[in-house]
Amino acid sequence: MATETKSLYAKLQEMDVRYVYLLILIVISAPVLKPIGLPLGTISAETMRLYQYINNLPPRSIIVMEADQSPAAAAECQPAMVANLYHAVSKGLRVLFFSPRTDAVPFVEAAMKLVLGASSDHPNYGKLYVNLGYIPQGEIGLAGLASNIFFTTRDAYGNDLRAMEFFKDLPNKNARDWKLIIYYGASEADHDVRQVTDPYGCPTGGGVAAVLVTRMYPYYPDKIIGFQTGLRGAAEYELLVKRPGEAAAGMDAQSLGHLAIVIMVVIGNIGYYASRKKPSEGE
Amino acid sequence: MGAIETLTILAAAAITLALFSYLWRENLAYRIAEHAYIGAACGYGVLVAAESAWRLLEPRLTQGLTYWYLTAVIGLLYLAFFSRNYFWLYRYPTAIVLGSEIGVTVARSLKTQFLEQLRMTATITFPSPFPFPYLNSAILAVGVICALFYFYATMEHRGPLKYVSKIGIYFLMAAFGAAFGSTVMARISLLIGRLRFMYFTDPAYYLIPVAIALLIVGIVLDRRKKPETA
Numbered sequence: 001m002a003t004e005t006k007s008l009y010a011k012l013q014e015m016d017v018r019y020v021y022l023l024i025l026i027v028i029s030a031p032v033l034k035p036i037g038l039p040l041g042t043i044s045a046e047t048m049r050l051y052q053y054i055n056n057l058p059p060r061s062i063i064v065m066e067a068d069q070s071p072a073a074a075a076e077c078q079p080a081m082v083a084n085l086y087h088a089v090s091k092g093l094r095v096l097f098f099s100p101r102t103d104a105v106p107f108v109e110a111a112m113k114l115v116l117g118a119s120s121d122h123p124n125y126g127k128l129y130v131n132l133g134y135i136p137q138g139e140i141g142l143a144g145l146a147s148n149i150f151f152t153t154r155d156a157y158g159n160d161l162r163a164m165e166f167f168k169d170l171p172n173k174n175a176r177d178w179k180l181i182i183y184y185g186a187s188e189a190d191h192d193v194r195q196v197t198d199p200y201g202c203p204t205g206g207g208v209a210a211v212l213v214t215r216m217y218p219y220y221p222d223k224i225i226g227f228q229t230g231l232r233g234a235a236e237y238e239l240l241v242k243r244p245g246e247a248a249a250g251m252d253a254q255s256l257g258h259l260a261i262v263i264m265v266v267i268g269n270i271g272y273y274a275s276r277k278k279p280s281e282g283e
Numbered sequence: 284m285g286a287i288e289t290l291t292i293l294a295a296a297a298i299t300l301a302l303f304s305y306l307w308r309e310n311l312a313y314r315i316a317e318h319a320y321i322g323a324a325c326g327y328g329v330l331v332a333a334e335s336a337w338r339l340l341e342p343r344l345t346q347g348l349t350y351w352y353l354t355a356v357i358g359l360l361y362l363a364f365f366s367r368n369y370f371w372l373y374r375y376p377t378a379i380v381l382g383s384e385i386g387v388t389v390a391r392s393l394k395t396q397f398l399e400q401l402r403m404t405a406t407i408t409f410p411s412p413f414p415f416p417y418l419n420s421a422i423l424a425v426g427v428i429c430a431l432f433y434f435y436a437t438m439e440h441r442g443p444l445k446y447v448s449k450i451g452i453y454f455l456m457a458a459f460g461a462a463f464g465s466t467v468m469a470r471i472s473l474l475i476g477r478l479r480f481m482y483f484t485d486p487a488y489y490l491i492p493v494a495i496a497l498l499i500v501g502i503v504l505d506r507r508k509k510p511e512t513a
Contacts, residue, residue: 152338229465258467
C-alpha cells in the first residue's frame with residue numbers, strides 16, 4: 001500500500017489552529033512574566049504633539065476627558081487616560097470627566113483613584129477635578145454639554161455643579177472655555193470634532209484603541225492635535241511624563257506578539273504560493 | 284483584602300478563564316460566563332442609565348418645572364416594545380431619539396466630514412524626509428485621486444486608466460493592511476491586560492493551575508470519546 005507523503009506546507013495548512021493560540025499565549029506570557037526591556041524606539045509625532053500641547057497649557061486650563069472605553073478597549077485606553085491625568089495633575093490643570101457609555105463609568109473612578117488617591121473625597125474635587133458621570137445619548141449628550149456646561153446640573157455624585165469653584169470663573173460656560181477634549185475609546189472621535197472642535201474651536205486629542213487609529217488621521221494634525229495609538233501610544237506618553245506604568249510594562253509582550261504574528265503571516269504566504277506553484281497530479 | 288474583594292477577583296479570574304476556554308472548544312463554562320457577562324453588563328447598564336436619567340430630571344422637577352415629567356413618560360413608552368397591542372407607542376421615543384440624533388449630526392457632518400476633509404486634503408502638508416520635501420504630500424495626492432478613481436464606475440477602466448485604478452486598489456489595500464495591523468495590536472493589548480491580571484493579581488493566579496488541570500481532563504476525555512464516534 002502506497003503511503004501518501006505530505007509536504008511541510010500542506011501539513012502546516014492542516015495544522016490545528018489551537019497550536020497557534022498556544023504559541024501566541026507562550027510568546028506573550030513570557031515577556032509579561034519576565035520583561036526583557038526591548039527599546040520602544042522614537043516617540044511618535046502624534047503622541048509628542050499631544051504631550052507638548054498639554055505641557056504648554058497654562059495652569060487651571062480646562063481639559064475634558066471623555067471616557068468611552070468599553071471593558072474590551074480599556075486595556076489600551078486606560079493606561080493612556082492615567083498617563084494624561086497624571087500629566088494634567090502635575091501641570092495644575094482642571095480636568096472634567098464624563099462617560100458617554102455606561103460601562104466606561106468605573107474607569108473614570110479607577111483613574112482618579114490611581115492618580116489622585118481619591119475621587120469625590122479628594123480635597124481638590126470640585127475645584128480642579130469634576131466627574132460628570134454618564135451622559136446619555138452619545139453625540140446628542142456631548143452637543144448638549146458643549147453648548148451648556150450646566151446641562152447636567154449635577155455631577156456623578158449628586159453635587160450641584162453651580163456651587164463648584166471649578167466653574168466659577170468660566171466666561172462662556174460652554175466648550176469655548178475648554179482647551180482640549182481627549183477621547184478615550186474605540187468607537188469614533190468624529191463626534192468630538194463635529195460637536196466641539198468645529199463649532200467651539202476646542203481641539204480634540206485621543207487615547208484611542210489601535211483599531212480606531214486610521215479614523216483619526218483624516219483630522220490630524222489640524223483638528224485632532226495629537227493622539228496616543230493603543231498601548232504603544234500610552235507607553236510613549238508614560239515615558240514622556242516619566243511614569244512608566246501598565247502600558248510600558250506590556251510593550252515587550254506587544255512587540256514579541258507582533259513578531260510572532262508577522263512570522264506566521266510570512267510562513268502562511270510562502271506556503272500559499274508554494275502550494276499554488278506545485279503542479280497538480282496528471283500534469 | 285476583604286472577603287468581597289477576594290470573591291470579586293476570583294469571579295473575574297474564573298470568568299476570564301471560562302471565556303478563554305472557547306479557544307479550546309465551546310463548552311459549558313464558556314456558555315455560563317458569556318451569559319453571566321451579558322446579563323451583568325445589561326443590568327449594570329440599566330442601573331447607571333436610570334440613575335443618570337434621574338440625576339438629570341430631579342433638579343428640574345424640584346425647581347417646579349413639572350413639564351419635565353413628559354420626558355419620563357416618553358421614555359417609559361420604550362416598554363411598549365413588549366406589548367403586541369401597544370407596540371406602536373414604542374415608535375414615538377424611537378422617532379424622537381433618531382430624529383434628534385440625525386438633526387444634531389447631519390448638518391455638522393457635512394462641514395466636518397465632507398467640506399473640511401476636502402479642504403484638508405487639498406491644503407495639508409506632511410513633513411517629508413530630506414531631500415524630498417513634498418514626497419508625502421505627493422503620495423497623498425496620488426493615493427486620493429487613484430483610490431477615488433477606483434470607485435468611478437461611469438467609465439470603463441481600460442488603457443492607461445486601468446493602471447490608475449490598479450494603483451488605487453493598492454492604496455486601499457495598504458489602508459486595509461494598516462487597519463488590520465492596528466486590530467492585531469488592539470487584540471494583543473487585550474490579551475496582555477488579561478494575562479497581567481491573571482498572573483499578578485492575588486488570588487487570581489491560584490485559578491491558573493485549576494484551569495490547566497481542567498483543560499487536561501477535558502482533552503483526555505475528548506481523546507477517549509473520539510474512537511467511539513469514529
